[in-house]
Amino acid sequence: MMQSLRTITARHMALCRGLCAVQTSVSQKRFYAPPTERKKFYTNVSICQSEGGFEINLDHRKLKTPQGKVFTVPSEPLALAVATEWDSQRDTIKFFTMHLTTLCNTALDNPADKTKEQLIKASLKFLETDTICYRVEEPPALVEVQKQEWDPILTWAEDWYNVEIGSSTSIMGPVIPQETKEVFHRRLASYNFWALTGIEFIINQLKSFVLTMGLLDRVLTVEKAVLLSRLEEEFQIQHWGNVEFAHDYDVQELQSRTAAGTLFVHLCCSKSSVKRKLLQN
Structure with a gap:
């Protein structure tokens, strides 16, 4: 089952684009700190269902984690939200705006081997x-x-x-x-x-x-x-x-990270219903 990102609801788009609006290069311990930017190498973003959950496709390539694992998330709403982060990138991929992607990478690769x-x-x-x-x-x-x-x-x-x-x-x-x-x-x-x-x-x-x-x-x-x-x-x-710009920047960045974390938790608790076609003899 393949679903184009273009079918994402306006609500998903508005919410996830809002999370991408604030940019920061500050890295957090216990969470991945990927390269700051990279030239965009894809045109279309889509999601597809797999045995383990939902995958993200950049053109015809499967998105992978920093450790090389296939990027597979447990719910369709979370996959849509992550796909929107990638779809929101322009000429360069600004990884520091992609908090949901970073959280998924942390959960998938589990760099600290936490239980x-x-x-x-x-x-x-x-x-x-x-x-x-x-x-x-x-x-x-x-x-x-x-x-x-x-x-x-x-x-x-x-x-x-x-x-x-x-x-x-x-x-x-x-x-x-x-x-x-x-x-x-x-x-x-x-x-x-x-x-x-x-x-x-x-x-x-x-x-x-x-x-x-x-x-x-x-x-x-x-x-x-x-x-x-x-x-x-x-x-x-x-x-x-206060120094006006610095204050506003700090507040907006903290709001962006907190909103992303909250959305991530709720989407990880979302249950996706899977419909399968019955094979007929």
């Missing part, structure tokens, strides 16, 4: 150093801003998951009860390996396990999650000013 359990533990470790759990004692204005902006999402997480998290002004942070860790361990264990790769990526962007859960449970928008993760920095900028 599902290791991904879960790596994500849970951020709960102990969660951005929104560390509070300042001064200045009073920032103390109040943190209370107004961070308390609601922290309260939501505690109520929704029936756990205790808390906050602290100590450099050691709050002590997270073992019962809380077990609840979130079960929550993460409900995701597949691919989705967990995306979850770890989001947490690395926001430096917050709680904000990531808010995103995945659709309590927060990407823009709100990014703003909350940068709360102290935004407070300082409002009082002392």
